[in-house]
Amino acid sequence: MSSEGSNSDKEIEQTQQSWVEKFCLSPRNIFFCYIDSEYLKSNFNFTGLKKYSKNFRTVVKILRDEVSLDLEKMSKEQKVQIENETQLIYGLLHARYIVTDEGMRRMAKKYQKGIFGKCPQVFCQRQPCLPIGRSDTPHKGAVKLYCPKCRDVYLAKTKFRRIDGAYFGTTFAHMLLNVHPQLSPREAPRKYVPKIFGFEIHPSVSPYQEEEEEDEKEKKN
The missing domain is CATH 1.10.1820.10 (protein kinase ck2 holoenzyme, chain C, domain 1)
Structure with missing residues (x-):
């Protein structure tokens, strides 16, 4: 031909x-x-x-x-x-x-293939993420990525930031993991421990300590 x-x-x-x-x-x-x-x-x-x-x-x-x-x-x-x-x-x-049985099944396949993206958190070891919206109303913000391992939300790749978050909503990601618990990570990620010359920094030595103390004083006043 x-x-x-x-x-x-x-x-x-x-x-x-x-x-x-x-x-x-x-x-x-x-x-x-x-x-x-x-x-x-x-x-x-x-x-x-x-x-x-x-x-x-x-x-x-x-x-x-x-x-x-x-x-x-x-x-x-x-x-x-x-x-x-x-x-x-x-x-x-x-x-x-996508919150129906068939919809979740189709989205679960994409999630398992890592199509939505991987978590940028180092200790999550490239955990696949799920799309999530911060509002169910359109024109309130672009789609974000939810990591079920560290349970935090991140920006999607630049080429996907034009997609409205309402197209996935605030419910889907959490509903999928509750309906299909086998898709949830089994272990929580390790936390980074800041050190100086091999010694862990005491929690009281925080760059936000002064701000926190000022906030407490304002609350008392």
């Missing part, structure tokens, strides 16, 4: 892909999992999301693969707006879907 023929076949395959497939196959959206078509067909799952989209009916049809974006009949501004709204609604649906 000629290269020209193979290229045309690829173009056909791409045009046959649904919006959800194209979105999830993009490398920049690797944090997201596929939402089942059956889940998207349920109007109940879209409850409360209409306020986030001016073209809600169109967005729902796009997610359900009932209509595609017609570039010829739409202006560039209209296409950009609807595309942004579709991504927003999908992201908020995603936060709901």
Whole structure:
């Protein structure tokens, strides 16, 4: 088969892909999992999301693969707006879907492969992290990474910091580890002990000691 023929076949395959497939196959959206078509067909799952989209009916049809974006009949501004709204609604649906049994199963596979990233804490020994949001409301902050070993939150890689934290929410990471305790680290990380010439520094010798003493005085006053 000629290269020209193979290229045309690829173009056909791409045009046959649904919006959800194209979105999830993009490398920049690797944090997201596929939402089942059956889940998207349920109007109940879209409850409360209409306020986030001016073209809600169109967005729902796009997610359900009932209509595609017609570039010829739409202006560039209209296409950009609807595309942004579709991504927003999908992201908020995603936060709901990943706390279902099937959603957690799909995200657990990504977690075990370390797709979300590894903890930068040295003593965590590259422990895989989970995506987490600091708010369930969109536009409140980018996605962060939660390390189940040191139980701290870190910044994601720069290329993923454009992803809204609400697309994963404040519940998913902790729910996954509670429902699947086998995924939790068995040991807590060692703590770094500061030393001078081999001797441990006494806790009372702290750069924050004076500030803490001042705070205590203010509280008493």
